Amino acid sequence: MKIAHREIGPTHPPLVIAEIGINHGGDLAVAKEMVRLAAGAGCEMIKHQTHIVEDEMTDEAKQIFPPNADVSIWDVMAQCALSRDDEVELKRYTEELGMIWISTPFSRAAADFLEELEVPAYKIGSGEADNLPLIRHIARKGKPVILSTGMQTIETMRASVQVLEDAGVDYALLECTNLYPSPAEIVSLKGVTELKRAFPNAVVGFSDHSIGPEMALASVALGACILERHYTDTRYRKGPDISCSMDPAELRFLIDRSREIWIAANNDKKRTGPEEDVYRFARASVVADADLPSGHVIREQDIWARRPGSGEIPGYEFDKVVGRTLKVAVKHNQQLKWSNLSDA
Secondary structure: OEEOOEEOOOOOOOEEEEEEEOOOOOOHHHHHHHHHHHHHOOOOEEEEEEOOHHHHOOHHHHHOOOOOOOOOHHHHHHHHOOOHHHHHHHHHHHHHOOOEEEEEEOOHHHHHHHHHOOOOOEEEOHHHOOOHHHHHHHHOOOOOEEEEOOOOOHHHHHHHHHHHHHHOOOEEEEEEOOOOOOOOOOOOOHHHHHHHHHOOOOEEEEEEOOOOOHHHHHHHHOOOOEEEEEEOOOOOOOOOOHHHOEOHHHHHHHHHHHHHHHHHHOOOOOOOHHHHHHHHHHOOEEEEOOOEOOOOEOOHHHEEEEOOOOOOOEHHHHHHHOOOEEOOOEOOOOEOOHHHEOOO
């Protein structure tokens, strides 16, 4: 798939998405500083959350308290949402710094607003992963979709994926565990491979809510092409997502290490050029294990393989020497040559 100018898939380095989300607490200046620091860390894509609360929730939400907050989910989003003008400015600033800006719409109105902003793609969060009317509404816009799959199974995802397939849009599925933070006991790296197997048309990635970069980095070795993590300028801020957020230094670390793992995961099993100097001394050559006279028929106990590998007959051809007749006398530990031996 391609979002803006960025190609995404197994033949490209992993895309690391810094999710500012609601970590700015509704303060545009804070959000812009987070973006500035992300750019300095080498980030390619910023993800925001677009909350138009009155279209996103009903009044019942005022009585629901998420496990990582001490106020209702309605109040969390109302306090942390940027105004539409602020969101326009945040997108402009992000793109001015050379990064791609996308957002998660949590409602139909939010999706329509983002379409007015000409976002290059849409992110759909785990909470909306089975919200078929919203997914269908977003898919009709014809843009690439990144869909997190937390709280879902392969089977419960099939209907949502079918909506994307029917719309003909490029899409990515992110393995995700929705607990903030997520302990290793409930994180599923296996989910990356299961998504790849179940949905071969999807780009597969990993949306990480654990503490530290280990899970996200491990997912790259399993084929994750997108890494998404919550991000903040400093973890000393207050907010429901701060506990599982990375700071700019960790963002840089994740970008660099994920590229290294991606490169190594795609290298063929072979001896490389830089290993040749090591190969010459580290491997073994076939040698005489005793003084042997000319005309001697070599038995297995007459020879051995010892370093260095500078000899003509490598250790892996040991068996081809047994049974040959020596044309010349040789000394103990002398490296043997094919010219020392008669034909088999």
